Amino acid sequence: MTRIGIFGAGSVGCYLGGRLAAAGVPVTLVGRERLLRITAEHGLTTTDYQGHHAHVAPDEFxxxxxxxxxxxxDVVLVTVKSAATADAGRALAEVLPAGTPVVSFQNGIHNAATLQALLPDQPVFAGMVPFNVLDRGQGGFHQGSAGALELARDTRLMPLFAELAAAGLAPVCHADMPAVLWGKLLLNLNNPVNALSGLPLRDELSQRSFRRCLALAQREALAVMSAAGIRPARVTAVPPSWLPRVMDVPDALFRRLASRMLAIDPLARSSMWEDLEAGRRTEIDWINGEVVAQAARLGMPAPVNARLVALIRDAEAGGRRDWSGPALLAELTATGS
Ligand SMILES: NC(=O)c1ccc[n+]([C@@H]2O[C@H](COP(=O)([O-])OP(=O)(O)OC[C@H]3O[C@@H](n4cnc5c(N)ncnc54)[C@H](OP(=O)(O)O)[C@@H]3O)[C@@H](O)[C@H]2O)c1
Structure with missing residues (x-):
């Protein structure tokens, strides 16, 4: 059986680790003292929005x-936030034998490349987690929305593929993971909107004014990607180019069109909201900041995403996190005009 290591035992790491361990896969999680104590007392419990429920005792991982x-x-999954990727790479470089495959299950575009530069003797691959994971406390991790994991197509990942499938998390294999990551980034542009709203994801996405903020950021990102020759993969029911139009429709129509997107745990928030709440550095530079950087390389403006980056910077420093939809939309529209 394939031994799976997970570096960065937080929401995603503990959820994947808990599911794999529940399927009998040998799992080692590396994380902080706080979660070591919690999981030593309670074990790991995984649940999902469709009724999955599994528990592994502390001696089962x-x-x-x-x-x-x-x-x-035999394979290591990296599930730290993007700001911690370089540290993770340096730590793994000291301990992993040459040839051990490493998979970045992180948001953002360049985390796998950052790891690869620090791990020249290990093949590094990109993966993508499409769903939201909520840390419910006491070792409980809940998948709050739909979607299949995506994984680079490579024979060296076949054992991981088999173990994930056995755990009920069969990934979709993809030949062009950068396209998948750009497709996911279009959705993650909502993270700052959600964090600035102070609302659970479902409440925020139910309001047209917040969705219009997201649509502005997505339109701008799609223009930048098009100019850069990047073709984002489709990671939702609708093609990437339709996303801003879907976000723009009135609330009643959106509820009908996007029932899958709104099938989120009522309490789920973006991880950017959680980072602000915990006083941690957010992933804004790896999400909206990536659009701004790509635009700068092309000499294009990206004022909406640049403003969202600035507002999150301000929030990281203790600034406003209770924007109403109309106020945030007015702020971004003024910036973009
Ligand atoms: N959460 C979600 O719903 C979700 C969904 C899809 C994708 N993602 C993406 O998945 C990635 C992970 O997100 P997450 O929400 O799972 O993050 P998270 O809950 O913050 O988990 C990462 C954990 O790794 C720990 N860590 C960082 N550096 C470490 C080190 N050197 N040694 C040991 N532990 C270390 C962190 O501790 P400290 O906080 O103390 O540093 C944290 O407990 C991100 O790129 C995120 O955007 C998240």
Whole structure:
């Protein structure tokens, strides 16, 4: 059986680790002391919006605070936030044998490349987590929305593919993961809108004015991608180019069109909201900031995404996080005109 190591035991890491361990896969999680204590007391419980429920006792997986405990893993999944990727790469470089495949299951475009530069002796691949994971406390991790994992198509990942499938998380394999990551980024442009609204995702996305903020950011990102020759993959029911139009429709029509998107746990928030709440650095530079950087390389303006970056910077420093939809839309429209 394939031994799976997970570096960065938080929401995504514990959810994937809990599901794999529940399927009998040997799992080692590397994370912080706080979660080590919680999981040593409660084990790991995974649930999802469709009724999945599994529990693994503390002796059915290994949890460590030391990267060295991943030395015997057959494959390592990296599930830290983007700001911690370089540290993760340096820690893994010291302990992984040459040839151990590493998969970045992170948002953003360049995390796999950052890891690859630090891990020249290990093949690094991109993966993508399409769903939201909520840390419910006491070792409970809940998948709050739909979607299948996506994974780079490579024979070296076949064992991981098999174990994920056995755990009920069969990934979709993709030959062009950058396109998938850009497709996911279009959805993640909602993260700052959600974080600035202070609302759960479902409440925020139910309001047209917030969706219009997202549509502005998506239109701008699509123009930048088009100019850069990037063709984002379709990661939702509608093609990427339709997303801004779908966001723009009135609330009643949106509820009908996007029932899958709104099938989110009523309490789920974006991880950017959680980062602000915990006083941590957000992933804004790896999401909207990526659009701004790409636009700058092309000499194009990207004022809406640049403004969202600035508002999140301000929020990181203790600034406003209770924007109404109309106020945020007015702010972004003024910026973009
Ligand atoms: N959460 C979601 O719903 C979701 C869904 C799809 C994709 N994603 C993406 O998946 C990635 C992970 O997100 P997440 O929400 O799972 O993050 P998270 O909950 O913050 O989990 C990462 C964990 O790794 C720990 N960590 C960081 N550096 C470490 C180190 N050197 N040694 C040991 N532990 C370390 C962090 O601790 P500290 O906080 O103390 O640093 C944190 O507990 C992100 O790129 C995110 O955008 C998240």
């Amino acid at each position: 290994r949890f460590s605070t030391r990267a060295a405990d991943l030395a015997d893993a």
